Amino acid sequence: MFNVKISLFARTRELEHIIDRLHDKIIEMTMVFKEAVDIYLKERRSENYRQTSKKIKQIEHDSDKLRREIESRLYEQNLIPDMRGNILQLVENLDRVINLFDEVAHKFYIEQPDIPECYYEQLQTLVQQVSDCAENMAISSRAFFRDLVTLRDYSKKVYLLEHQSDKTSAKLRKAVFDSELELARKIQINTFVEEVADIADLAEDCIDALLIFAIKREI
Amino acid sequence: MFTYLFFLSSGLFLGWSLGANDASNIFGTAVGTKMLRFGFAALIASVFIVLGSVISGQNTADTLNTLGGIDTLPAAFSVSLSSALAVVLMLKSGISVSISQAIVGGIVGWNVYTSNKTDTETLANICASWVFCPIISGLIAVGLYLIVKKIMHHSKIHILWQDWIIRLGMILTTALGGYALGANNMANVVGVFVDSCIFTPFKLGRFYTLSGVQVLFLLGSLAACVGVFTYSKKAIKNVGKNVLSFSPVVAWIVILSQSLVLILFSSQKLENFLISLDLPPLPAVPVSSTQAVIGAIVGIGLAKGGKGIKWSLVLKLMSGWVASPLIAFVLSYVTLSFMENVFRQPVVLP
Numbered sequence: 305m306f307n308v309k310i311s312l313f314a315r316t317r318e319l320e321h322i323i324d325r326l327h328d329k330i331i332e333m334t335m336v337f338k339e340a341v342d343i344y345l346k347e348r349r350s351e352n353y354r355q356t357s358k359k360i361k362q363i364e365h366d367s368d369k370l371r372r373e374i375e376s377r378l379y380e381q382n383l384i385p386d387m388r389g390n391i392l393q394l395v396e397n398l399d400r401v402i403n404l405f406d407e408v409a410h411k412f413y414i415e416q417p418d419i420p421e422c423y424y425e426q427l428q429t430l431v432q433q434v435s436d437c438a439e440n441m442a443i444s445s446r447a448f449f450r451d452l453v454t455l456r457d458y459s460k461k462v463y464l465l466e467h468q469s470d471k472t473s474a475k476l477r478k479a480v481f482d483s484e485l486e487l488a489r490k491i492q493i494n495t496f497v498e499e500v501a502d503i504a505d506l507a508e509d510c511i512d513a514l515l516i517f518a519i520k521r522e523i
Numbered sequence: 524m525f526t527y528l529f530f531l532s533s534g535l536f537l538g539w540s541l542g543a544n545d546a547s548n549i550f551g552t553a554v555g556t557k558m559l560r561f562g563f564a565a566l567i568a569s570v571f572i573v574l575g576s577v578i579s580g581q582n583t584a585d586t587l588n589t590l591g592g593i594d595t596l597p598a599a600f601s602v603s604l605s606s607a608l609a610v611v612l613m614l615k616s617g618i619s620v621s622i623s624q625a626i627v628g629g630i631v632g633w634n635v636y637t638s639n640k641t642d643t644e645t646l647a648n649i650c651a652s653w654v655f656c657p658i659i660s661g662l663i664a665v666g667l668y669l670i671v672k673k674i675m676h677h678s679k680i681h682i683l684w685q686d687w688i689i690r691l692g693m694i695l696t697t698a699l700g701g702y703a704l705g706a707n708n709m710a711n712v713v714g715v716f717v718d719s720c721i722f723t724p725f726k727l728g729r730f731y732t733l734s735g736v737q738v739l740f741l742l743g744s745l746a747a748c749v750g751v752f753t754y755s756k757k758a759i760k761n762v763g764k765n766v767l768s769f770s771p772v773v774a775w776i777v778i779l780s781q782s783l784v785l786i787l788f789s790s791q792k793l794e795n796f797l798i799s800l801d802l803p804p805l806p807a808v809p810v811s812s813t814q815a816v817i818g819a820i821v822g823i824g825l826a827k828g829g830k831g832i833k834w835s836l837v838l839k840l841m842s843g844w845v846a847s848p849l850i851a852f853v854l855s856y857v858t859l860s861f862m863e864n865v866f867r868q869p870v871v872l873p
Binding site for chain 1: 556557558668671672675676679680681682683684686687770771772773
């Protein structure tokens with residue numbers, strides 16, 4: 305009996321670490337993604353970019369494994385029955401954000417968009433805002449498991465950063481379409497900008513759901 | 524012995540219905556929120572119902588016997604049966620069921636029928652306890668709610684560990700609730716049979732001997748255990764529909780408050796202690812666990828700002844105070860009359 309209890313506690317501690325590791329992966333992804341865009345703008349599809357892109361793929365792969373592990377352990381160990389559905393949804397949402405980072409990075413690798421240098425600064429600002437937004441989403445989500453006050457503080461930051469990224473992307477897209485570039489290039493760059501901005505939108509959706517789960521968690 | 528067991532059957536039926544209905548108040552929330560498995564919760568509750576009944580069940584029976592010392596088996600059978608019928612009737616009409624209140628109505632019915640003087644002071648104490656039971660339960664629930672909320676706000680415990688703590692709390696509360704139910708409510712089931720008890724002391728190993736009355740309480744509690752295992756799952760399903768709107772923590776606070784109130788109203792020692800301090804005593808009297816639960820729910824609802832309280836529940840609670848004893852009183856009077864005039868059985872010792 306005592307051994308059973310010990311092993312149950314050990315399994316719970318393990319799951320706690322897995323949930324933490326999933327959040328670590330998101331934060332790692334935001335940093336590597338920023339690095340990848342910087343490298344692309346400097347070197348295009350270089351060996352350096354290929355390695356960074358590989359790193360991104362690995363993070364995506366690892367977080368997929370962690371997500372599956374969390375989902376199966378929550379059910380196998382019959383943990384938090386009242387919040388289990390919400391936590392599964394939360395984990396799925398986090399995974400979607402990670403996937404989108406991976407997709408965008410991979411798209412740079414495949415399509416190699418030819419972005420004029422005059423847009424670099426705005427694009428890097430957008431990438432910075434989007435990455436910060438996702439990072440704050442990860443911090444909020446981590447706080448959901450421990451500290452609901454912190455969750456509220458960081459979710460405010462997510463909303464703010466999402467709003468800023470919207471503005472930056474709108475400005476950038478307008479500048480692209482106002483330019484003398486060929487229509488095909490304009491459309492291609494526009495698609496990239498939209499997809500980068502989508503990451504922040506997805507993070508915001510994740511926070512919306514998270515705040516509702518938090519209301520449920522309050523006693 | 525056979526005649527005795529036959530007459531005791533109405534008490535055992537009451538015991539069964541106590542297990543079937545009131546067990547859902549003890550662990551219904553824990554099972555409804557899927558924090559504990561039914562079999563596990565039912566086992567813990569049953570063991571502690573038996574312990575509570577045998578160890579502390581007699582305190583509240585003494586109060587009932589002060590109200591009316593029913594001294595013949597046929598009378599005890601009639602009072603018990605009429606209370607059981609009153610409970611069934613109330614259940615069908617959807618009014619909050621209280622075996623505790625029905626049995627008091629039944630005993631007063633016996634007093635009136637046999638022209639036995641009702642101890643008005645005891646009756647007043649009992650009636651006051653019905654009103655105070657949900658109020659005290661509500662106050663305890665509010666206190667616990669505020670404390671637990673503060674702790675959870677500052678502790679920053681991971682949700683997974685919170686889950687474990689709540690589960691552990693629910694297991695302990697199921698045990699406490701089972702003990703409290705046995706201690707407080709078993710007198711409703713077999714209390715009226717105490718004066719006519721024919722059981723002899725029963726040796727449990729070398730060191731412990733159950734008195735005849737304790738054997739009677741043991742039988743009543745076993746009937747309650749049968750009720751827990753055979754029927755409470757259905758009652759829990761009904762409770763679950765209302766309960767699922769709570770978080771498990773709130774559900775736990777509700778059960779804990781209810782259990783504490785039942786213990787408060789079961790302890791002779793506490794009653795004596797309060798008297799020694801010149802404080803108004805909480806009499807050892809059977810109270811309704813259902814109404815204690817409603818009191819706790821309303822208390823927490825008010826602490827949350829008063830929104831979402833089902834005032835119809837409160838009305839049902841208050842209607843229970845009047846309807847249960849009144850119906851049991853009338854039925855008891857009629858059943859005793861039948862028992863004496865049709866079946867020619869003695870309903871009072873000469």
